[in-house]
Amino acid sequence: xxYLKTLAALLAVSLLSFAQAGDRITVAAAADLKFALxxxxxxxxQTHPGDEVIIAYGSSGKAMAQIQQGAPFDLxxxxxxxxxxxxxxxxxxxxxxxxxxxxxxxxxxxxxxAAHMTLSSLADPRIQRIAIANPKHAPYGQRAEEALKATGMxxxxxxxxxxxxxxxxxxxxxxxxxxxxxxxxxSLVLNPEMKGKGSYSVIxxxxxxxxxxxxxxxxxxxxxxxxxxxxxxMSSAQARAIMVKYGFTLPGEAKK
Amino acid sequence: xxxxxxxxQALILTARLAGTTTAILLLVGTPxxxxxxxxxxxxxxxLASIVALPLVLPPSxxxxxxxxxxxxxxxxxxxxxxxxxSALPFSFWGLVLASAFYSTPFMIQPLQAAFEGIGxxxxxxxxxxGAGPWDRFFTVAxxxxxxxxxxxxxxxxxxxxxEFGVVLMIGGNLPxxxxxxxxxxYDYVDAMQYAQAHHLALVLVGLSFLVLLVxxxxxxxxxxxxx
Numbered sequence: 040x041x042y043l044k045t046l047a048a049l050l051a052v053s054l055l056s057f058a059q060a061g062d063r064i065t066v067a068a069a070a071d072l073k074f075a076l077x078x079x080x081x082x083x084x085q086t087h088p089g090d091e092v093i094i095a096y097g098s099s100g101k102a103m104a105q106i107q108q109g110a111p112f113d114l115x116x117x118x119x120x121x122x123x124x125x126x127x128x129x130x131x132x133x134x135x136x137x138x139x140x141x142x143x144x145x146x147x148x149x150x151x152x153a154a155h156m157t158l159s160s161l162a163d164p165r166i167q168r169i170a171i172a173n174p175k176h177a178p179y180g181q182r183a184e185e186a187l188k189a190t191g192m193x194x195x196x197x198x199x200x201x202x203x204x205x206x207x208x209x210x211x212x213x214x215x216x217x218x219x220x221x222x223x224x225x226s227l228v229l230n231p232e233m234k235g236k237g238s239y240s241v242i243x244x245x246x247x248x249x250x251x252x253x254x255x256x257x258x259x260x261x262x263x264x265x266x267x268x269x270x271x272x273m274s275s276a277q278a279r280a281i282m283v284k285y286g287f288t289l290p291g292e293a294k295k
Numbered sequence: 296x297x298x299x300x301x302x303x304q305a306l307i308l309t310a311r312l313a314g315t316t317t318a319i320l321l322l323v324g325t326p327x328x329x330x331x332x333x334x335x336x337x338x339x340x341x342l343a344s345i346v347a348l349p350l351v352l353p354p355s356x357x358x359x360x361x362x363x364x365x366x367x368x369x370x371x372x373x374x375x376x377x378x379x380x381s382a383l384p385f386s387f388w389g390l391v392l393a394s395a396f397y398s399t400p401f402m403i404q405p406l407q408a409a410f411e412g413i414g415x416x417x418x419x420x421x422x423x424x425g426a427g428p429w430d431r432f433f434t435v436a437x438x439x440x441x442x443x444x445x446x447x448x449x450x451x452x453x454x455x456x457x458e459f460g461v462v463l464m465i466g467g468n469l470p471x472x473x474x475x476x477x478x479x480x481y482d483y484v485d486a487m488q489y490a491q492a493h494h495l496a497l498v499l500v501g502l503s504f505l506v507l508l509v510x511x512x513x514x515x516x517x518x519x520x521x522x
Contacts, residue, residue, distance in 0.1 A: 100485040150367075168385060173468060176485040201385045201467030204485075212467065216367040217384040 061089030062265040065111060067102040068094050069118030069252065070205040071142055071179065074230035075285035076116065079278045083269055090265055098205035100176035106131060106257060113260025114270060118142065118206070119178035120253030133261035139273050140287035142250035143225040144182055147239040149216045154238040158190045158246070161220060166199065170218035172209045173202040178250060179209070183222040185247035213237075225286035252287075302495050304471055305479040312387070312475060313455035316394040317402075320451055321444075323395070324402035329432070331403070332410035346403050349396060354460025361393050361465050385467035390475075393461045401450040409443020410436060449510045453503060 068076050073096050080092045095102075099117040106112055106126060116139070117123050123136045146156045151166070161169055171187075172180030180202070187193040203209030206224045213221025214233065228239050254273065260266030272278055279289055298306075331343055349357065364371045365384045375382055383389035413436055421431045437444075459477040466473035468482070476499055483492035 098485055100487065104484060104487055167382070168467075170467070173482065173485075175482055176487075201469060204463060204468070204481075208464075211362070215362050216372075217362060217365065217382075217465075218467075 061087070061091060062263065063091040063093065064113040064260060064263055064266045064269060066092060066094045066114045066116065066269070067106065067110070067112040068096050068116040069099045069102075069178070070096050070207040071118055071224035071226050071252075072096065072116055073207055073227065074232075075226050075282055075287065078281045078285075079273070080269075082277050082281065083272050087265070087268070092265075092269055096207070098172075098177050101205075111259050112257055113263055113266040114254060115257055116252070116254040117178075118250065118252050119181075120251045123253050123255035126255060126257070131258055132255045133258050134256035134270075136253045136255045137270070137273075138251055138253045138290040140252045140282050140289060142179070142252055143244070143286055143288070144179060144186065144222055144242045144247065144250065145225045145228055145239040146220060146242060147210070147213055147223050147228055147237055148220045149214060149237045151219060152238055153220065154240055156220075156240055158186060158192050158242065161187075161192055161196050166196075166219045168201050168212075168218040168220075169196055169199050170201050170203055170209045170212035170221040170223070172206045172223075173204060177203075177205055177209075179206040179222075179224055182247040182250055186222075186242055189246045229284070229286045251290075297494055298498065299491065301470060301474075302476075302479060302491070302498075305474055305476045305495070306498065308387075308471060308473075309456055309475040309477075312390055312394060313452045315391050316398055316455045317448055317451045319391065319395050320398060320402040321448065324399065324406060324447070328403045328406035329410055329436070332407045343407075347400050349398070350400050354397065354458075355464065357393065357397060358461045358464030361389075361396075361461070365389060365392075365465065384465055385469060385473060387472050389465055390462060390473055393465055394455045394458055397458060397461055398451045398454045401454045402447045405443050405447040405450060406440065409440035409446075412443070413439045445513070446510065449506060453506055456499070456503065 066076075066080075076094055076096075080094060083092060084090065095112075099119055099122050102110075102112070102115060103117070103122045103126070106115060107129065115123055115126065120136060120138055123132065126132045127136055146153050146158070146161075148156070171183040172178075174180035174184040184193065187196065201212060201218055203212055207227060209221055210223045210227045210233070212218040213223060214236070222242070225239075225241060227233065254270065256266060256270055282289060327342075327346070331339060331346075362384065363369050365375075365382070366372045367376065367382075371383060383392060417435050417439060418431050421435045426434065457477070458475070459481070462473065462475055462478055463481070466475075466478060468474050468478060474482075476495060480492050480495050480499075483489070483495070
């Protein structure tokens with residue numbers, strides 16, 4: 040009997056926690072935004088106490104597939120602007136696609152001196168494993184493949200590549216040292232967990248198509264003011280400053 | 296064609312991985328199951344719990360620790376470097392190691408149950424007839440537990456075919472080495488190639504059903520023959 044009472048009390052508490060005062064939105068976001076968008080959301084919450092922004096990170100391709108199958112996301116921040124554009128065409132969006140950032144690809148290594156590496160350095164036989172995101176569906180993987188092909192390195196190192204499911208898993212392969220080198224997102228390298236560890240150099244942007252990222256308001260969020268407010272907040276000075284801190288180039292600003 | 300060449304490669308790799316894992320676990324798991332079935336030591340409880348851990352732990356826990364252990368700073372990574380053999384992460388043998396951990400209960404638990412089912416009596420009779428411990432194990436216990444071996448083998452094989460999370464975490468998605476069928480399907484879904492995903496997924500559904508059908512039909516037939 041005692042246990043039953045405790046159980047009932049626990050259930051009541053967990054149910055109560057769902058009933059809260061503010062609004063709540065759910066955002067699907069590309070894995071390269073993990074730290075940047077968390078910080079933007081934290082800054083947004085300061086002006087919206089009581090409201091909740093829940094962010095699910097993963098590969099843009101997977102989020103896209105989930106949205107097409109009716110996943111209840113209000114906003115979609117993709118690493119490839121082509122995905123939200125397709126959603127607009129399919130009639131699943133409730134607004135226009137807005138570019139919010141341009142991502143950068145870097146060569147990162149835990150133990151080797153990556154600060155002085157270029158893609159040609161990857162021919163070094165000491166580098167047995169090179170991690171890239173899966174080019175079949177991850178935007179950062181596609182750009183990595185383009186850059187490796189543009190420099191003629193692809194045939195030389197293809198046998199040494201390992202593929203991460205998304206860009207943060209790719210970073211994980213390199214961070215644990217299981218891959219000596221990773222071609223990963225600058226935004227992940229600049230996060231507090233990785234800062235000070237390893238070394239990196241930025242891959243020249245002319246070697247691949249730009250990593251133009253875009254977001255769109257989805258049908259599910261059409262009637263939620265909080266979703267629109269969060270979208271608008273992305274172009275605020277505070278949000279832009281955070282994005283720049285994480286190495287993103289902003290739309291409308293001169294490229295390096 | 297219904298399946299692409301890559302799909303066939305993934306299926307063959309899956310079968311190789313499941314077969315190798317089952318063979319290794321048969322060798323390692325049999326003595327452990329035998330010991331667990333017959334011991335009265337206090338170690339039995341803790342050891343049986345360790346054996347059952349993969350049933351309850353999420354694959355991400357095993358994947359995380361393997362990623363650290365196999366890496367250049369980890370104990371296994373240091374050992375492979377010292378032995379100057381090739382590194383385990385992102386390799387077929389790395390997956391075999393992971394699968395052996397992950398499928399352990401599926402081998403040991405049915406075997407243990409089968410050994411326990413034999414009871415003391417046949418072994419005691421064999422002993423009075425002059426059979427030594429090895430003789431008793433190979434000529435009395437093994438034949439009596441053969442149905443347990445079938446169950447354990449089939450379940451271990453099938454469970455390894457069904458493995459996904461650990462492979463995704465330490466595999467690195469290499470064709471012919473670590474890209475097993477489950478990962479290939481996941482990639483198809485991510486790339487929105489649903490037709491390809493269907494083809495390979497249907498093959499897995501069919502094959503898995505057949506394997507289990509053989510197991511459960513044999514079980515019920517032998518149950519009937521006892522009546």
